[in-house]
Amino acid sequence: MPLEINQIYDVPLPASCPDCGGAVDDTSTTAQYQEDVPPVQPVVRRFDVHIGKCRRCGRRVQGRHPLQTSDAVGAAAVQIGPEALATAAVLNKQFALSFGKVAIFFAERFGLRLVPSTIVRALHRAATKALPTYAALVQTVRTSPMVVMDETGWRVHAELQWLWTAVTPTTTVYTILAGRGFAEAACLLGPAFAGVLVRDGWAPYQQFTEAAHQTCLTHLGRRARELRTEYPRSALPGQVAEVLHDALDVRDRYGAGTISEQGAAIARGRLLNRLSTVLDQSTTVVAIRRFVAHLNREWAALFSFLFDLEIDATSYRAEHAIRWAVVTRKMCGGGNRTTRGAVTQYVLASVLRTARQRGLDRHAIFIAMLRAPTPIPLPAFQPRAAPSGPR
Numbered sequence: 001m002p003l004e005i006n007q008i009y010d011v012p013l014p015a016s017c018p019d020c021g022g023a024v025d026d027t028s029t030t031a032q033y034q035e036d037v038p039p040v041q042p043v044v045r046r047f048d049v050h051i052g053k054c055r056r057c058g059r060r061v062q063g064r065h066p067l068q069t070s071d072a073v074g075a076a077a078v079q080i081g082p083e084a085l086a087t088a089a090v091l092n093k094q095f096a097l098s099f100g101k102v103a104i105f106f107a108e109r110f111g112l113r114l115v116p117s118t119i120v121r122a123l124h125r126a127a128t129k130a131l132p133t134y135a136a137l138v139q140t141v142r143t144s145p146m147v148v149m150d151e152t153g154w155r156v157h158a159e160l161q162w163l164w165t166a167v168t169p170t171t172t173v174y175t176i177l178a179g180r181g182f183a184e185a186a187c188l189l190g191p192a193f194a195g196v197l198v199r200d201g202w203a204p205y206q207q208f209t210e211a212a213h214q215t216c217l218t219h220l221g222r223r224a225r226e227l228r229t230e231y232p233r234s235a236l237p238g239q240v241a242e243v244l245h246d247a248l249d250v251r252d253r254y255g256a257g258t259i260s261e262q263g264a265a266i267a268r269g270r271l272l273n274r275l276s277t278v279l280d281q282s283t284t285v286v287a288i289r290r291f292v293a294h295l296n297r298e299w300a301a302l303f304s305f306l307f308d309l310e311i312d313a314t315s316y317r318a319e320h321a322i323r324w325a326v327v328t329r330k331m332c333g334g335g336n337r338t339t340r341g342a343v344t345q346y347v348l349a350s351v352l353r354t355a356r357q358r359g360l361d362r363h364a365i366f367i368a369m370l371r372a373p374t375p376i377p378l379p380a381f382q383p384r385a386a387p388s389g390p391r
Helices: 082-093 099-110 116-142 182-189 203-207 217-230 236-256 261-279 286-297 316-331 339-357 362-371
Strands: 051-053 060-062 146-156 159-167 172-177 196-199 212-215
Touching: 082 099, 082 116, 082 339, 082 362, 099 116, 116 172, 116 182, 116 339, 116 362, 146 182, 146 316, 146 339, 159 182, 159 316, 172 182, 172 316, 172 339, 182 203, 196 316, 212 217, 217 236, 217 286, 236 261, 236 286, 261 286, 316 339, 339 362
Parallel strands: 146 196, 196 212
Antiparallel strands: 051 060, 146 159, 159 172
């Protein structure tokens, strides 16, 4: 029930019964509530900017109002306000609405007529202002005790590139790079990352030799079930799937408080023994042998989350963070026809998603960034190590 009421309307009884026409007695009153969005009209601000000249050095000096987002005048004097631009950024970078559809929405809903190319250029300028904040987020990820990474295909100039993401419980950072190897992953995480890296089985991740590793159990469990379906006469894939399921069950029981840390340690030892026995079995099926070899390579990273119960067991954080990208890629391409568009994409997406993770007002953050006279890292995004949580 709404806590604040802005308008109250009395709804009287009809003069007579709508069925038989008889007189009606007023016996009681009840309340109904309606929450709505008020009509929105564009606000047009004019800034009479005073321009002067320094008596000492002769430099041109120009005034600036706190509500301004740019010092541009002359041919560039008409600009999109920060509220409108923040809304456009969220609609495009997080809700996968194309620039053309954003322009139509503004025209029909707000009466604010914008050209799609104007929105594109304005977001490019916003991304430039966001670069120091983005750098602070990258530093936060590099110094975090646990990071989850993933990557997906992305197109820039209609050529295949890769969108990378590194996620902690409080921070998400994206980047778009031409390759899918260790060098590209290290551009985001730093080659000497020394925390816990939660990731899938992609080989380049294993080159982070300073880090502790946790491989995604969801990926391994899915592969085990697929092999069980493809080769029903082989018991090994099903046995692997059962061990992985039981490991996740131990995690869930610890998180629910039904098993102690000591109990989880005992269960961990039993699980390791069970899996070792399963993997020692011989098989003639090439695909299963390949799977066993992969599990042996990943042995040290299989149950890290049971040695440190604050570590995620799966890469779900990165997969959730990257899901929007798949939608954007299908719906509107993300505005990445140019390299600059790709930079704008990952810089603004990083800031907006991190703001949401931290429970911050994305519009307020965006507006503060735009109104800053010079690009500076916003205080709410200063580097900090993110706490991990059991998953």
